[in-house]
Each structure stands twice: as C-alpha cells, then as structure tokens.
Amino acid sequence: xxxxxxxxxxxxxxxxxxxxxxxxxxxxxxxxxxxxxxxxxxxxxxxxxxxxxxxxxxxxxxxxxxxxxxxxxxxxxxxxxxxxxxxxxxxxxxxxxxxxxxxxxxxxxxxxxxxxxxxxxxxxxxxxxxxxxxxxxxxxxxxxxxxxxxxxxxxxxxxxxxxxxxxxxxxxxxxxxxxxxxxxxxxxxxxxxxxxxxxxxxxxxxxxxxxxxxxxxxxxxxxxxxxxxxxxxxxxxxxxxxxxxxxxxxxxxxxxxxxxxxxxxxxxxxxxxxxxxxxxxxxxxxxxxxxxxxxxxxxxxxxxxxxxxxxxxxxxxxxxxxxxxxxxxxxxxxxxxxxxxxxxxxxxxxxxxxxxxxxxxxxxxxxxxxxxxxxxxxxxxxxxxxxxxxxxxxxxxxxxxxxxxxxxxxxxxxxxxxxxxxxxxxxxxxxxxxxxxxxxxxxxxxxxxxxxxxxxxxxxxxxxxxxxxxxxxxxxxxxxxxxxxxxxxxxxxxx
Amino acid sequence: xxxxxxxxxxxxxxxxxxxxxxxxxxxxxxxxxxxxxxxxxxxxxxxxxxxxxxxxxxxxxxxxxxxxxxxxxxxxxxxxxxxxxxxxxxxxxxxxxxxxxxxxxxxxxxxxxxxxxxxxxxxxxxxxxxxxxxxxxxxxxxxxxxxxxxxxxxxxxxxxxxxxxxxxxxxxxxxxxxxxxxxxxxxxxxxxxxxxxxxxxxxxxxxxxxxxxxxxxxxxxxxxxxxxxxxxxxxxxxxxxxxxxxxxxxxxxxxxxxxxxxxxxxxxxxxxxxxxxxxxxxxxxxxxxxxxxxxxxxxxxxxxxxxxxxxxxxxxxxxxxxxxxxxxxxxxxxxxxxxxxxxxxxxxxxxxxxxxxxxxxxxxxxxxxxxxxxxxxxxxxxxxxxxxxxxxxxxxxxxxxxxxxxxxxxxxxxxxxxxxxxxxxxxxxxxxxxxxxxxxxxxxxxxxxxxxxxxxxxxxxxxxxxxxxxxxxxxxxxxxxxxxxxxxxxxxxxx
Numbered sequence: 001x002x003x004x005x006x007x008x009x010x011x012x013x014x015x016x017x018x019x020x021x022x023x024x025x026x027x028x029x030x031x032x033x034x035x036x037x038x039x040x041x042x043x044x045x046x047x048x049x050x051x052x053x054x055x056x057x058x059x060x061x062x063x064x065x066x067x068x069x070x071x072x073x074x075x076x077x078x079x080x081x082x083x084x085x086x087x088x089x090x091x092x093x094x095x096x097x098x099x100x101x102x103x104x105x106x107x108x109x110x111x112x113x114x115x116x117x118x119x120x121x122x123x124x125x126x127x128x129x130x131x132x133x134x135x136x137x138x139x140x141x142x143x144x145x146x147x148x149x150x151x152x153x154x155x156x157x158x159x160x161x162x163x164x165x166x167x168x169x170x171x172x173x174x175x176x177x178x179x180x181x182x183x184x185x186x187x188x189x190x191x192x193x194x195x196x197x198x199x200x201x202x203x204x205x206x207x208x209x210x211x212x213x214x215x216x217x218x219x220x221x222x223x224x225x226x227x228x229x230x231x232x233x234x235x236x237x238x239x240x241x242x243x244x245x246x247x248x249x250x251x252x253x254x255x256x257x258x259x260x261x262x263x264x265x266x267x268x269x270x271x272x273x274x275x276x277x278x279x280x281x282x283x284x285x286x287x288x289x290x291x292x293x294x295x296x297x298x299x300x301x302x303x304x305x306x307x308x309x310x311x312x313x314x315x316x317x318x319x320x321x322x323x324x325x326x327x328x329x330x331x332x333x334x335x336x337x338x339x340x341x342x343x344x345x346x347x348x349x350x351x352x353x354x355x356x357x358x359x360x361x362x363x364x365x366x367x368x369x370x371x372x373x374x375x376x377x378x379x380x381x382x383x384x385x386x387x388x389x390x391x392x393x394x395x396x397x398x399x400x401x402x403x404x405x406x407x408x409x410x411x412x413x414x415x416x417x418x419x420x421x422x423x424x425x426x427x428x429x430x431x432x433x434x435x436x437x438x439x440x441x442x443x444x445x446x447x448x449x450x451x452x453x454x455x456x457x458x459x460x461x462x463x464x465x466x467x468x469x470x471x472x473x474x475x476x477x478x479x480x481x482x483x484x485x486x487x488x489x490x491x492x493x494x495x
Numbered sequence: 496x497x498x499x500x501x502x503x504x505x506x507x508x509x510x511x512x513x514x515x516x517x518x519x520x521x522x523x524x525x526x527x528x529x530x531x532x533x534x535x536x537x538x539x540x541x542x543x544x545x546x547x548x549x550x551x552x553x554x555x556x557x558x559x560x561x562x563x564x565x566x567x568x569x570x571x572x573x574x575x576x577x578x579x580x581x582x583x584x585x586x587x588x589x590x591x592x593x594x595x596x597x598x599x600x601x602x603x604x605x606x607x608x609x610x611x612x613x614x615x616x617x618x619x620x621x622x623x624x625x626x627x628x629x630x631x632x633x634x635x636x637x638x639x640x641x642x643x644x645x646x647x648x649x650x651x652x653x654x655x656x657x658x659x660x661x662x663x664x665x666x667x668x669x670x671x672x673x674x675x676x677x678x679x680x681x682x683x684x685x686x687x688x689x690x691x692x693x694x695x696x697x698x699x700x701x702x703x704x705x706x707x708x709x710x711x712x713x714x715x716x717x718x719x720x721x722x723x724x725x726x727x728x729x730x731x732x733x734x735x736x737x738x739x740x741x742x743x744x745x746x747x748x749x750x751x752x753x754x755x756x757x758x759x760x761x762x763x764x765x766x767x768x769x770x771x772x773x774x775x776x777x778x779x780x781x782x783x784x785x786x787x788x789x790x791x792x793x794x795x796x797x798x799x800x801x802x803x804x805x806x807x808x809x810x811x812x813x814x815x816x817x818x819x820x821x822x823x824x825x826x827x828x829x830x831x832x833x834x835x836x837x838x839x840x841x842x843x844x845x846x847x848x849x850x851x852x853x854x855x856x857x858x859x860x861x862x863x864x865x866x867x868x869x870x871x872x873x874x875x876x877x878x879x880x881x882x883x884x885x886x887x888x889x890x891x892x893x894x895x896x897x898x899x900x901x902x903x904x905x906x907x908x909x910x911x912x913x914x915x916x917x918x919x920x921x922x923x924x925x926x927x928x929x930x931x932x933x934x935x936x937x938x939x940x941x942x943x944x945x946x947x948x949x950x951x952x953x954x955x956x957x958x959x960x961x962x963x964x965x966x967x968x969x970x971x972x973x974x975x976x977x978x979x980x981x982x983x984x985x986x987x988x989x990x
Binding site: 016017018019020021023024025026028029031033035036037044067069070071072077079082083085086087089090091092093096104121122123124125126127128129130161162164165168172173174175176177191194195198199236237267268269304305307320321322323324325333334335337338341344345347348349350351352353354355356 | 511512513514515516518519520521523524526528530531532539562564565566567572574577578580581582583584585586587588591599616617618619620621622623624625656657659660663667668669670671672686689690693731732762763764799800802815816817818819820828829830832833836839840842843844845846847848849850851
C-alpha cells in the first residue's frame with residue numbers, strides 16, 4: 001500500500017509539473033562538471049555511512065582527493081588571517097585591546113589591520129562597492145606592482161566571489177552568441193567548458209603537451225584556431241591556466257610569450273587563470289601581466305592591443321581559504337566602455353562577500369618583516385608550502401612504482417594528472433557498464449579504497465589516453481598505499 | 496603635447512582591441528540595473544569628495560537611500576550572530592572558553608553553537624556541499640516547518656550567496672531561450688528584468704495596484720498572460736516579491752491564493768521572493784509555501800502540480816547582513832530530475848560562502864527563550880524593528896506634507912515608493928537633458944542635498960506616472976527635511 005502511494009506521488013510529481021528535463025534550459029542540461037559529479041556524490045554517501053558507524057565498507061575513511069579543498073583535509077588556516085577576520089566579525093573585541101593581547105595573542109598588527117579595514121568597509125555586513133572595497137583594491141594594486149614591477153590601478157580591479165565567478169563574468173561579457181568561441185586548454189578545469197556550455201558558445205580545444213611537462217604548443221593552437229575559424233567560429237579569447245589545473249604545469253617565459261604573440265596577432269583576449277601562482281615547485285611563477293608589459297617595452301607597438309584578464313583567488317596557495325569565496329581579476333588593455341559593462345554586470349549581483357574581500361587584502365598584504373605577526377606567519381606559510389611539496393613528491397614516487405602509470409614530475413598547483421594504461425579486459429568491462437574506462441577505474445578505486453579522484457574524461461584528454469586527477473592535499477601516506485594496492489589488484493584482475 | 500598623447504592612447508585602446516561595445520554580449524549590454532547606476536556612482540563620488548575635505552558641496556553628508564544596505568547606515572549587527580562568527584573565524588579562541596566568558600561576554604550558547612557548526616563544516620575556509628552544509632540545511636528545514644506548520648526537507652534546500660544568486664540560478668534553469676517568458680511585477684526589483692535580459696528571455700510585466708496598497712490583481716495578470724501567449728511567448732513562471740520591493744506591500748492570504756490559483760491553472764512556476772518576510776508592519780507575513788500547503792489540503796488535487804521556489808536571505812530583516820551574502824531557496828514540487836540540474840548548476844560555482852551559510856543558520860535558529868544570549872538578542876532585534884517602523888512612518892509623514900507627492904502607508908520591506916507629480920516645466924527641462932522626468936528629479940535631489948534615491952523608471956511604473964524609491968534606513972530626520980526643502984524649492988522653480 002505504501003509502495004503504491006509513493007509510486008503514485010512520484011508519478012504525479014514528475015508528469016504534471018511545468019518543468020522537466022526536456023524543457024528546461026538545454027544549455028544547463030548540456031553543461032558537465034565532473035569535479036562534483038557522480039563520484040563526489042558517492043564519496044559523500046560513503047562519508048556519511050562511516051560517520052554513522054557503518055562497518056560494512058572495506059575502508060575506514062574517505063579521502064576527498066577529487067577537489068582542491070585544503071582545509072577539508074589537513075591544512076590549518078593561517079593565524080594572522082583568521083585573527084583579523086574574527087575582529088572584523090566582532091569589532092566589540094577591539095574595544096578591549098589590552099585583554100585581547102594578553103589573553104589570546106592578538107598582536108598589535110592584527111588589531112591595527114582590523115581597524116584599518118573597518119574604517120573603509122564600515123561593517124563586513126554592509127554591501128561594498130560592486131568592484132570591491134576601495135582600500136582592498138588599493139592593496140591588490142600594490143601587490144601586483146610589487147610582484148610584476150609594473151603599475152596596476154585599483155579601478156581596473158574587480159573583487160570576486162572566488163575566481164570561478166570572475167571567469168563566469170568574463171565569459172558572459174565576451175561571448176556574444178553561438179558562433180563565439182574561446183580557446184581552452186585540454187585537459188582543463190571544467191569550469192571553462194561548463195560556462196561555455198551555459199552560454200551556448202563554442203569551446204575550441206587546444207591540447208597541452210604531456211611529454212613536454214604539459215607545456216603549450218603555440219603551433220598546435222594556431223592549427224586549432226585555423227580549423228575553428230574555417231568552421232565559422234568567431235574565436236575571441238584564449239584561456240591559459242598557469243600553473244596548470246589539472247596538470248600542475250608551470251609555464252616558461254617562452255611559452256607565455258608564445259601565447260601573447262598569438263593573442264597580439266590574432267586579436268584574442270587572454271584569460272589568465274593564475275590562482276595557483278604561489279603553488280610552484282620548480283622555477284618561478286611569471287604572470288601574464290608582467291610578461292605582457294615586458295614585451296610591450298621590448299617590441300613597441302606589437303602588443304599594444306592585447307587585452308588581458310588575470311585572475312587570482314584566496315582558495316589555493318598557502319591560503320587555502322576556498323570556503324570564503326574570495327578573489328579578484330585585473331583587466332589590462334580593455335576598452336573603458338567594455339569595462340563599464342563588466343561593472344554593470346557584477347553590480348547586478350551587488351558585491352562579492354565582504355569578509356572574503358578582506359581575506360584577499362590579507363593575502364596580498366601579509367605581515368611584513370619586523371612586524372609582530374611576521375614570525376608565526378612565515379612559519380605557518382612555509383610549513384604548508386613544504387608539506388605540499390613533500391606530499392606531491394611522495395605521490396609522484398608512488399605513481400612511479402605502479403604498473404601502467406606514468407606521471408610528469410610535480411611542478412605546481414595542487415594536482416597530479418597521471419596517464420594510466422589499462423588492460424583491454426578492463427576497457428571491455430567498462431564498456432559493458434556503459435562507462436568511460438577511466439571513470440570505471442576511478443569508481444572501482446573509490447568503492448575499494450574510499451579514495452575519490454576525478455577521471456581524466458572530466459577534464460578532457462587526447463583520444464585513446466586515460467588519466468585521473470588527484471590532489472596531493474591529504475595528509476599521510478596510508479591513502480597513497482591504498483591506491484598502490486588497489487591498482488596492482490585491478491591490473492591483476494583484468495590482465 | 497600631453498593632450499595629443501592621451502588622445503592617441505585612448506584612440507588606440509578603443510579602436511584596436513578585440514572587444515568593444517558593439518561586439519560584446521548584446522544581452523549584457525541590454526541589461527539595466529539602476530540601483531547601482533549613474534546616481535549611485537555620482538553619490539559615491541560625492542562621498543569621496545566630502546571625505547577628502549571638499550567644502551564646495553551644498554551638503555555635508557551623502558545619504559545612501561538608494562539601496563537596502565542597513566549596516567552602511569546606522570544598523571548595528573546582532574551581537575549573538577557576530578560572536579559566533581568570530582569564533583568560527585578563529586577557533587583557537589574556543590580553546591580558552593573561560594577567558595572568553597570572563598573577558599568578552601561570550602555566553603555558553605555562543606560557544607556551543609560555534610562548536611556545533613564547526614563539527615559539521617570543519618572549517619569556514621573549506622568548501623561545503625554545493626547545496627550548503629548539511630547541518631545548516633537541517634536548521635533551515637526546521638525553521639520553515641515551525642514558520643509554516645508544514646514539513647520541509649533539507650534536500651530541497653539550496654544555500655545561496657544572497658537571494659540574488661538564487662534568482663539567477665532559478666531563471667537560468669527555467670528559461671530555455673528567447674521565447675521563454677516570466678511574469679514580473681511592475682514595479683519590481685530590477686534584478687529580475689536584468690537577469691531576464693542576460694538570458695535573452697522575455698519579461699512579461701504585470702502591474703501592481705498602487706491604489707490597493709500595491710496588491711496583485713489576478714485578473715490583470717491573466718490579461719497580461721493572455722497577451723504574451725498570443726504574441727508567442729511561452730510563459731513559464733511568475734515572480735512575486737512579498738513583502739514588496741520597491742513597494743513595501745505585504746500580500747494578503749487572498750492575493751497569494753489568487754497567484755497560486757493562476758499558477759495551478761496555467762502551469763506557472765512560482766518564484767516567491769520572500770527576503771523581507773520579517774519586515775512587516777501591518778498584518779502578518781504569510782509564506783507562499785504555507786498558503787500552498789493549506790490550499791493543497793483544502794482542495795485536494797487542484798494544486799498538486801504547482802512548483803514553488805521560495806527565497807530568503809540574511810541581507811534584510813533585522814539581520815541586515817547583506818555584505819555576508821547568505822541566503823537560501825526551497826524547491827517545492829519540482830521534478831527530481833530538474834532539481835538534479837539545479838544542483839549541477841550551483842556546483843559549477845562550488846559552494847556559497849561558508850561563513851554566510853553559518854549566518855543563515857544563526858538567523859533561522861537564534862537563541863531560544865531561557866538561553867543565555869536570548870535577552871540581549873531580543874533587545875537588539877526589537878530595537879532594530881521598532882527603529883525601522885519609526886523611520887518608515889516619519890518618512891511617510893514627511894511625504895504627506897509634500898506638494899504633489901502621494902505615498903501608500905508603510906506595510907513592510909525597507910522602502911517607500913511615492914508617486915510624484917511634477918510641473919510640466921520640470922518634465923520639459925528633463926526632456927531637454929534627454930532624461931526621464933523622475934531621473935531628472937532624483938539627480939537634482941542628489942546634487943542639492945546629497946540624498947541618493949532611485950527613480951521609479953529603474954523599477955518600472957505605469958505610463959505617465961513618476962515615482963522614486965527610498966529606503967527608510969538612514970538615521971535621524973535631518974535627511975528627510977533635506978528632501979522636504981528640496982522638493983518645495985524644486986516645485987517653486989518649475990511652477
């Protein structure tokens with residue numbers, strides 16, 4: 001009886017209502033976002049089961065290696081940041097600075113910073129300017145100037161709710177309809193393809209070179225561009241993720257010049273996703289803005305018309321505060337009338353979270369040498385940096401030991417993106433389940449070990465290659481060993 | 496020489512770059528959002544001038560009555576909320592609860608709540624579930640159940656970054672192309688028309704009845720609907736803002752039934768923007784969910800297929816924490832497959848700000864009777880409520896004194912939306928400046944008094960009527976007198 005009732009209700013709900021899968025926005029339906037897809041949902045179900053005391057699973061913890069979410073795992077927030085934020089949330093604490101200092105170790109620079117920020121934003125509960133609070137944009141401009149050695153202006157900066165909303169804003173303004181195209185690296189972070197799907201615009205893929213540490217091959221990009229143009233696509237922009245996601249690659253000055261040459265020659269807006277700019281293990285991070293300004297000095301005229309939007313975020317790096325949704329983008333070389341439209345667009349959503357904006361300020365303007373919070377800041381910052389490097393290489397070494405797995409040496413970001421070569425029997429078994437082979441592998445991995453990674457198909461990969469993306473954020477080596485053991489059993493089973 | 500150089504640069508920047516006003520997304524260009532438009536920008540410029548010591552202006556402060564931004568003006572945040580948030584930002588304070596209690600008045604319920612929330616979210620710097628942290632959705636479901644007397648389920652709830660992003664999500668999923676239409680009240684909060692512009696979907700306006708306290712006239716809606724259908728528009732949803740923005744109206748049970756009848760008969764998704772649900776001066780707030788469930792009991796069958804999305808926010812009410820960007824929507828009666836698409840859509844932006852989510856939890860689950868923080872909470876909450884009522888009526892009374900100004904008695908929300916009748920000479924003067932007459936009036940008001948309000952044309956109004964929207968958040972009566980004095984001089988000038 002109950003069954004019948006439930007069935008009836010379900011039928012009614014699905015049949016009679018206005019909206020169904022076939023009449024909603026088809027572009028929403030078409031969008032794909034694997035990072036939080038089926039595997040992530042299943043992993044969350046396992047987590048809940050374990051938390052409820054379920055003993056039936058063959059593992060005792062879920063490892064969320066599918067998403068760059070540092071503080072969900074082991075990473076502690078940086079004390080200076082959080083001390084300032086706690087004062088911003090409860091300014092009445094500021095009225096008792098003596099007690100603060102003595103009881104809780106709030107140094108004078110923490111108190112001063114909170115006061116300075118509050119003097120500008122009034123309250124973190126008030127809307128700010130739609131581009132972000134003026135004082136915060138001033139600090140970001142100074143940070144960019146110091147990083148690059150070239151001027152930056154607060155009026156060109158747009159604070160955002162994480163870099164994702166910045167990307168969405170930029171693509172919304174740039175894409176004018178179904179013929180508009182944007183060059184996107186493959187593999188890529190699926191935000192780009194998903195947003196282009198939503199806008200019904202064209203993703204024009206260009207493959208990164210796995211054998212050359214996932215670098216860019218400008219000649220290959222030129223070919224993709226020519227093909228897209230021939231097919232009638234109006235290619236307007238190129239996305240570069242540097243350091244790379246999911247690849248972890250850190251681009252050389254020469255690779256960046258190649259992209260800027262192309263942008264200048266082909267009139268492409270450059271969208272430089274630089275959220276991993278402090279997650280660099282080998283060499284140094286070079287911003288697109290810096291390289292552009294250098295080239296503009298070296299070859300006067302040639303690069304004057306390049307439009308660059310460069311994004312940064314509090315989510316990654318040693319900050320790792322993705323739950324706060326803070327970030328910014330800088331517009332370089334944009335027509336002021338277009339910038340005014342960007343302003344109007346962001347103003348419709350009023351403003352990014354103000355506490356997240358304040359965190360951006362703290363990230364770009366941390367305690368300086370000689371200031372009271374500096375020593376602890378430095379210790380925490382370096383500890384996180386060294387831990388990430390250590391974990392990256394531990395994972396890399398584990399992959400070296402695994403049959404049929406090849407991985408580029410860690411360079412940056414928070415990810416490794418190994419190639420896996422699976423036996424034909426495994427590929428057949430996947431086909432029988434109507435799944436991509438890498439998805440099949442990742443699902444089995446999750447079921448057997450509780451380790452959640454994302455199949456390469458979620459990011460795009462060259463035909464006839466298989467990958468998965470894993471973060472190296474999870475602490476310890478136990479979970480890495482779980483992968484090694486699973487892999488060897490999997491390979492044996494399908495040999 | 497300098498002039499020439501600057502001119503040349505401007506020319507280069509505007510002529511040679513890829514993007515210009517004529518080739519960006521035309522739907523972004525077409526979107527209008529007056530709340531943060533020309534007047535707001537000018538008001539901000541005046542504010543900066545005054546802050547820099549400029550004495551040339553005929554006023555000594557700018558009053559931002561253009562936007563519901565309580566904490567920018569006078570409203571203090573509620574202590575319980577901010578105390579918990581400060582502990583969430585700096586959990587190390589929790590390790591010293593004794594000192595906390597003695598030095599800073601953190602009551603035990605503050606400490607307990609922070610611990611409970613942290614046990615679920617782990618860190619406010621970590622991404623949460625894309626629909627929002629489970630514990631927070633549990634609290635929201637309980638709140639809705641208690642408010643309405645009908646069950647609510649956490650899985651039907653979607654935490655958002657303010658109600659605006661929720662509206663954007665819903666309209667993105669609902670609108671499937673240029674023929675899709677959504678019924679929107681006129682006057683309306685321009686988020687709706689702007690988002691429909693961005694989606695290249697049709698706004699189907701229906702006029703609210705000013706003479707009936709801005710109530711809804713279902714017969715008029717039916718006419719608008721029929722006309723839109725005849726013109727080929729596929730009308731899919733109806734937006735209701737209750738209590739109203741910009742009108743301040745609070746809908747009766749009968750008006751709500753009228754809308755739900757229409758939705759049931761015409762298969763319209765109901766988008767109930769209920770962010771002002773606690774800002775009600777006369778009568779009581781009735782949620783669309785409650786009314787729907789009542790009607791479903793009263794007339795079995797008739798309302799089973801109604802889909803309702805109901806929105807709430809931490810930005811308004813006595814909370815007033817708009818800078819934190821927190822909110823939620825509940826989906827009622829949606830096809831689970833459509834809900835899955837809503838989930839995927841929000842997951843592309845990862846999650847709403849976690850500290851804002853926690854604030855939603857505190858809003859819906861404030862200290863209860865007998866708990867240590869209750870007395871202060873109640874005092875603060877009631878103080879804000881009474882202050883808003885007092886200011887609303889003071890402003891209303893001032894409008895009564897003004898020639899050619901008519902205003903409905905305050906009922907709710909944070910706004911008054913008076914009609915103004917301007918002399919023909921003023922209308923001509925506006926025309927000469929190529930401006931709508933109400934825009935002309937508001938601009939003169941700002942220039943003369945520093946009071947920034949929004950012209951009725953920014954919200955939509957019946958042809959041949961003029962209005963402006965003002966919040967009643969600003970403290971004191973000085974600014975109200977500035978309006979009265981300006982108005983009388985303006986009327987005399989153009990008599």
